[in-house]
Each structure stands twice: as structure tokens, then as C-alpha cells.
Amino acid sequence: MAHSIGAGFKLFYYGVDSKRNGVGVVLKEEFVRNVLEVKRVSDRVMSLKLEIEGVMLNVVSGYAPQVGCELEEKERFWSELDEVMESIPTGERVVIGADFNGHVGEGNTGDEEVMGEFGVKERNLEGQMVVDFAKRMDMAVVNSYFQKREEHRVTYKSGGRSTQVDHILCRRGNLKEISDCKVVVGESVARQHRMVVCRMTLMVCKKKTSEIEKKTKWWKLKKEECCAEFRQKLRQVPGGQVVLPDDWETTAEVIRETGRKVLGVSSGRRKEDKETWWWNEEVQDSIQRKRLAKKKWDMDWTRLKRTDRNTRSYSAE
Numbered sequence: 001m002a003h004s005i006g007a008g009f010k011l012f013y014y015g016v017d018s019k020r021n022g023v024g025v026v027l028k029e030e031f032v033r034n035v036l037e038v039k040r041v042s043d044r045v046m047s048l049k050l051e052i053e054g055v056m057l058n059v060v061s062g063y064a065p066q067v068g069c070e071l072e073e074k075e076r077f078w079s080e081l082d083e084v085m086e087s088i089p090t091g092e093r094v095v096i097g098a099d100f101n102g103h104v105g106e107g108n109t110g111d112e113e114v115m116g117e118f119g120v121k122e123r124n125l126e127g128q129m130v131v132d133f134a135k136r137m138d139m140a141v142v143n144s145y146f147q148k149r150e151e152h153r154v155t156y157k158s159g160g161r162s163t164q165v166d167h168i169l170c171r172r173g174n175l176k177e178i179s180d181c182k183v184v185v186g187e188s189v190a191r192q193h194r195m196v197v198c199r200m201t202l203m204v205c206k207k208k209t210s211e212i213e214k215k216t217k218w219w220k221l222k223k224e225e226c227c228a229e230f231r232q233k234l235r236q237v238p239g240g241q242v243v244l245p246d247d248w249e250t251t252a253e254v255i256r257e258t259g260r261k262v263l264g265v266s267s268g269r270r271k272e273d274k275e276t277w278w279w280n281e282e283v284q285d286s287i288q289r290k291r292l293a294k295k296k297w298d299m300d301w302t303r304l305k306r307t308d309r310n311t312r313s314y315s316a317e
Helices: 069-085 125-134 172-178 218-222 224-236 247-262 281-316
Strands: 003-005 009-016 025-028 035-040 045-052 055-063 093-101 139-141 156-158 161-163 166-171 177-188 192-200
Touching: 009 035, 009 045, 025 045, 045 069, 055 069, 069 093, 069 125, 069 281, 093 172, 093 192, 125 139, 139 172, 156 192, 166 172, 166 192, 172 177, 177 218, 218 224, 218 247, 224 247
Parallel strands: 055 093
Antiparallel strands: 003 009, 009 025, 035 045, 045 055, 093 166, 139 166, 156 161, 177 192
């Protein structure tokens, strides 16, 4: 569903049961006409694609299951998020804003490629799923790259408990377009949750449109009939004389003009780029199998960690 919420904004929303889950994206009315596609995957995942000055931007909204939910439900959420990411071409921008219900933790030892040092407290299993997803999809946990006071990093407050469960992710290659990311103190978008603001500047690379010169098809002179016709027309230009004018500039222009008329010129259009000849179905299937294998490995590793933690807990008791 989609409807205006006032003050010049429009809400794109999806939720099956209004009392439980639900995800949404709010846009300024001026950008609504830029929306190309809305994918309502489930009441936990949806995406919206916009075109802004030739740049494709995908905004993904997510709501991960809470810590106490069944592992099957959590795996379903990550599977849906994987499918959304895999459907987006690599050249398009992606920004994910979600309540991941996980703590990625402070510090980034061993995970420097996907996160900075400025998380909150310790990482839990749900937070590890966020980091694994970022590695799997070559993304970065934006919140963790900006050094802020803890008050501007905490996204969830309830009583005396303060945590960071709401995160923004983008492609690692587009991290340079993010100039700031912080929590706005005092602004609540939901009960106990606080607003996370990310400032992103899209870098638009405008291609230079230069005219391509139309070239005379001189290679046709290799054909005997074309060569004979060219000689005949060339003699007719200076009044039927066999000898061309002494002025070189005049002679050159006579030759060029005759060549254009007799041999013709190219269209000036560029040939299609054939560098992606290797991107066939076999290669795509191999990449898909690799992604699924990596995803299975991440899930098995997370399940193993959970089992190991429970075993240690029972031993301590």
C-alpha cells in the first residue's frame, strides 16, 4: 500500500498483521515520480527502486526477528534479504535501513573490510549474522564508521538498557559517498527506538557526448570495380583532365569528396561493447551456487556458535 502522510511525504508500506511486523519507506513527494519499482517481499522485507539523475538507487527496508524467535524464522528473513540483493545489478546503489535486532559490537578486528570500530558494546549471534551478510554481499555497516558519542550511536533505549540494533548498510564501493551517520537524540520513530540519520551524496558521472566522425570507406578500393569507378569519377571532377590541379589543398579535397560520393561513409555509430561475452548462463549458475554455498556455510557456522554457547552455559550450571 502507499498513501500520503502529510507535510509533503508519501509512505510505501507492507504488513500482513498490523499488530506485529511491518516495513516501509517514506519518500518526499518530489521523488515519487522517480520510483520505478516496489517489491513487497514479506512483512519483514521490502525494497524500492528509484532513478535519480541517471543513477539507480535501491532502498531496502528490513525488520529482523527478535532474539527469542526460532532460528527457522531468522533464516527465512536472511534468505529473503539475500534474494532482494541478488536481484539488484551490481552497478546500482543500495542502501539498507533495518532493525536487525542484533549487536555488531564495538571494534572490528577480523572484519575490517565490512565495518568500522565504532559500534556499541559486544557482538551477539544476531549481530554476527549482520556481519556475515555484509561480507556475503560486499557491503559495509555504515553506523560503525563514524566516531560519535555513545549517545549518538545507541538506537534503542528501554529503561536502563541501551543498545544498537538499527543499522544502515551500503555497498562497500559506495561508502565514500556517505558523509555522516548518527542517531538523532530526542527523535523517536517507534516506541523505544531512535532515528538513525545517514547523509549520502550520489556521485553522478555524466558521459561526454562527442560526435563520432563519419569515415570514408577507403577499404572498398581493394575491389577492382570500385577502384575503376573511383578513377573515372576523379578524372571527371577537374574537367576531364588526367592531371590533377597543382594546388595540394584543392587536390586533397577533390580526392576526399570523390571518395565520399563513390565509396560512401560509415554511419558513425559505435559498435556494441562485446567485453561481456563471457557472462553466460554457465557462469551465472556457478556464481549462484557459490553464493548459496557461502550462505549455507554462514548459517551452519552461526548454528555451531549457538550450540557451543549453550554447551558452555550448561557446563557452567
